[in-house]
Amino acid sequence: MTSQASTFAVSVSSAPSPLRRRGNFSVVRAQVEPSDKSIEIMRKFSEQYARKSGTYFCSDKGVTAVVIKGLADHKDSLGAPLCPCRHYDDKAAEAAQGFWNCPCVPMRERKECHCMLFLTPDNDFAGNEQTITLDEIKESTENM
């Protein structure tokens, strides 16, 4: 479903504001920006899960912001926060199956997060924060 949505999103994927005023609103929206509600849900989840697992956000919070938006986008389109850092044959099937729904099995079992969302303290890219605000998310992704 999502891959079809991407193919049919005629408009430019990196210029959300002008597109929102045109037609094909739902198609464009699914491709371009996740809903605020889902972003907030995934933001809160990320903060809680980082605390719970003793992991930290990337020292470059832009990475964290993009992944949170990716999770929110899949939550909107698939009903589940499928990992945004993977390529899938069939996203709907994967979301239903669950292995790659965040927190994915590799993360739960081995604290392995290749999205660089949850980083163990020894990771070169790990920062020292377990929080991220909605403003931080918006600002670091406004140019996408």
Next chain:
Amino acid sequence: MAISISPSSSLILPASWNSSTRLRASSSSSSSSSQLQFSVRTPLLRIATPRLPSSSSRPRFLPPVQAKKQTFSSFDDLLANSDKPVFVDFYATWCGPCQFMVPVLEEVSARLQDQIQIVKIDTEKYPSIANKYKIEALPTFIIFKDGKPFDRFEGALTADKLIERIETTLNVKQ
């Protein structure tokens, strides 16, 4: 259709690229190697890098490079007609590490401009190419030599580490 061109030598394939679409690379005096432009009316977009907190060692001023005009009809065509090894970045829009790599690849393409051509493929727009090369984790990088995959690795890395990897790989078989 969305096309994105970054100021470096990277090509980002437009959405409807198939064998019947003709693409012309445009030259620009101040940008490096190949840029792609649709022959149909399509807005050209520059993807601006997300404003990330100032990272590393990225030099601000890099010397401009000559661009080349080329026409491709498919990804295979691009690979076959490249005179340099092709570095392909398989990415997705909402993949954090992939976006982290945007400025890294700009720097690498400037520093290695004679040695390699950088191409980015949006796996959501080109699922068939991604499936062909069995892409799973993102980002996945494949270095093509003589049109065939020569090296392959996953995950984000810094510009210095990436250059080290590319140079080591390309120097192995001489």
